[in-house]
Amino acid sequence: GAGVSQTPSNKVTEKGKYVELRCDPISGHTALYWYRQSLGQGPEFLIYFQGTGAADDSGLPNDRFFAVRPEGSVSTLKIQRTERGDSAVYLCASSLSPGTEQYFGPGTRLTVT
Amino acid sequence: QQQVKQSPQSLIVQKGGISIINCAYENTAFDYFPWYQQFPGKGPALLIAIRPDVSEKKEGRFTISFNKSAKQFSLHIMDSQPGDSATYFCAASLSGGYNKLIFGAGTRLAVHP
Numbered sequence: 001g002a003g004v005s006q007t008p009s010n011k012v013t014e015k016g017k018y019v020e021l022r023c024d025p026i027s028g029h030t031a032l033y034w035y036r037q038s039l040g041q042g043p044e045f046l047i048y049f050q051g052t053g054a055a056d057d058s059g060l061p062n063d064r065f066f067a068v069r070p071e072g073s074v075s076t077l078k079i080q081r082t083e084r085g086d087s088a089v090y091l092c093a094s095s096l097s098p099g100t101e102q103y104f105g106p107g108t109r110l111t112v113t
Numbered sequence: 114q115q116q117v118k119q120s121p122q123s124l125i126v127q128k129g130g131i132s133i134i135n136c137a138y139e140n141t142a143f144d145y146f147p148w149y150q151q152f153p154g155k156g157p158a159l160l161i162a163i164r165p166d167v168s169e170k171k172e173g174r175f176t177i178s179f180n181k182s183a184k185q186f187s188l189h190i191m192d193s194q195p196g197d198s199a200t201y202f203c204a205a206s207l208s209g210g211y212n213k214l215i216f217g218a219g220t221r222l223a224v225h226p
Contacts, residue, residue: 040218042202101159
């Protein structure tokens with residue numbers, strides 16, 4: 001079956017612009033996670049959704065970052081007023097239920113110029 | 114309290130040799146320790162995981178050794194193959210809910226033929 005998909009695969013934007021990154025989890029997976037991976041580093045947790053609600057957003061770096069999952073499936077990570085320091089690979093993962101194996105998507109590489 | 118420290122940063126092994134990657138954690142409340150494998154342009158994929166009630170877990174050529182008193186765990190790859198060349202991440206999390214993974218910085222493994 002299909003895995004976690006993320007679009008776009010690459011996004012180049014100018015400093016100050018707004019971007020949206022999309023995640024399509026594995027069908028039937030109720031838990032969804034966003035991580036950010038900077039070059040040469042391990043992924044860092046951003047936010048966790050159980051169903052439609054953000055159960056833990058403690059990893060979001062500041063209020064320029066926001067994520068939604070309105071129907072409990074697809075999620076969108078939104079970044080306002082992008083900064084060069086936001087450049088990274090943004091990974092999405094889903095799991096069948098909380099605490100079970102997380103399956104990662106290929107990520108969206110965001111470059112802020 | 115939330116850190117997971119991983120070493121070495123990079124590793125070169127000859128085909129057929131043993132690859133060993135080490136991790137140490139600080140938070141004694143962590144009770145789930147997975148290892149992920151990541152190929153370039155792909156998301157991390159779960160390789161093997163252990164909980165602290167056992168000291169060792171083996172799956173094929175991959176073994177996790179766990180030392181609870183030292184707060185350390187390691188991945189051993191036996192009979193390393195060129196196809197094992199990838200970046201490996203250890204991680205840790207608290208169970209009892211969802212798995213908010215805290216990742217190490219990664220080890221880039223190159224297996225030479």
